[in-house]
Amino acid sequence: MPDQVKKLLWVLGLSLTAHLAVLLGPHFSLPVNLAPPPVLEAKLSPLPPPPARLATPKPPRAAKPKPSPAKDIPAPPVEAAPAPDVQPDAAPALAETPPPAVEPEPVVEPEPAAPAPPAMPQRVTTRFTLFKGLNGLRVGRxxxxxxxxxxxxxxxxxxxxxxxFSLFASGKHIQESRGKITLAGLQPSSYRVERGQGADKTDTAEFDWNAMTLTLASGGGKKTLKLPEGTQDLLSFMYQLAFAPPQSSFVKLQVTNGRKLDSYAYWVVEEALETPMGMLNTLHLGKHREEGEKDTEVWLAADYHYLPVKISQLDKDGDGLVLLANEIAITQ
Structure with missing residues (x-):
């Protein structure tokens, strides 16, 4: 056995002998004058065995309060909650999807009824006195x-x-216009004028509104022109103004005399006209006449369906005829 091990065993044996002597030997008191210690009472209870592992303790349960007897307490008034402020950039809150709106059926308004043409008498006979020249000589009727x-x-x-004057001017000057009434007024279908005896003194105009053509025949010759909308003849244009009296100080018309088709621009003024029937309120239509140009002026009586009561027809020399109404017979 090595020496070191022997020394270690020797030391351990001495230490064990000393401890036994202290524990088993007589008691010794120390000469120290100490005050008697207070008497302490303690009750020892056995410790519980340690748990196998540490666990997180659960919080204690709160004791349930005993319900107090119910009392009738009036409910406080319910105040409306203020509407939340809507931010323009904020996303809208999710809400229940409303049912799709049922679009009302479009209301179809009835088309306005077309205006009826002005009421015109069934028959009107107007008798004129015929004057000639600037001096106003009475020459016929x-x-x-x-x-x-x-x-x-x-x-x-x-x-x-x-x-x-019948001794110097024989024969008659005859005009006739035929057509139908439309919402726009008169729509002529034919016009004929006889300026005396003989076929060479007869002019005609045929209106084809389907093909929009105007056929003129004069002195044995014939030609076909494009028919402008609203074209009138030399007789119908005066009665067309009875259906559509001018509403401004200017009116423009397309008129044929059986020989040619011209565009006429008339000025319009209100004028009091003295006639054998008395003073009449009229619309006076005329145009600026150039030298050497024929001219026709018309006066329409406002009190007689705007029918013509005076017609002035000047020739190239400034001479011509004037027709002034002296009687109007109306049959409704």
């Missing part, structure tokens, strides 16, 4: 007759010399 049959119209005009 004339008569115009308006006839309305449903939607068809006929206008006839007959002028002839009377008295001594």
């Amino acid at each position: 004339a008569e115009q007759v308006w006839k309305l049959d449903g939607k068809r119209y006929t206008i006839s005009s007959v002028a002839e010399a009377s008295g001594l």
Whole structure:
């Protein structure tokens, strides 16, 4: 056995002997005068065995309070909650999807009824006194007759010399216009004028509104032109103004005399006209006449369906005829 091990065993044996002597030997008191210690009472209880592993302690349960007897307490008034402020950039809150809105059926408004043409008498006979020249010599008479049959119209005009002038001017000046009534007024279908005896003194105009053509025949010749909308003849244009009186100080018309088709621009003024029937309120239509140009002016009586009561027709020399109404007979 090595020496070191022997020394270690020797030391351990001495230490064990000393401890036994202290524990088993007589008691010794130390000469120390100490005050008697207070008597302490303690009760020892056995410790519980340690748990196998540490666990997180559960919080104690709160004791349930005993319910107190119910009392009738009036409910406090319910105040409406203020509406939340809506931020423009904030996302809208999710809400229940409302049912799809049922779009109302579009209301179809009835189309406005087309305006009816102005009421015109069934028959009007206007008798004129015929004057010639700037001096206003009475040289004859004339008569115009308006006839309305449903939607068809006929206008006839007959002028002839009377008295001594019948010895120098024989024959009659006859015009006739036929057509139908539309919402826009008169729509002529034919026009004829006889300026005396013989076929070479007869002019005609045929209106084809389907093909929009105008056929003129004069002195044995014939030609076809494009028919402008609203074209009138030399007789119908005066009665067309009865259906559509001018509403401004200017009116433009396309008019044919059986020989040619011209565009006429008329100025319009209100004028009091003295006639054998008395003073009449009229619309006076005329145009700026150039030298060497024919001219036709018309006065329409406001109190007589705007029918013509004076017609002035000047020739290239400034001479011509004036027809002034002296009687109007109306048959409704």
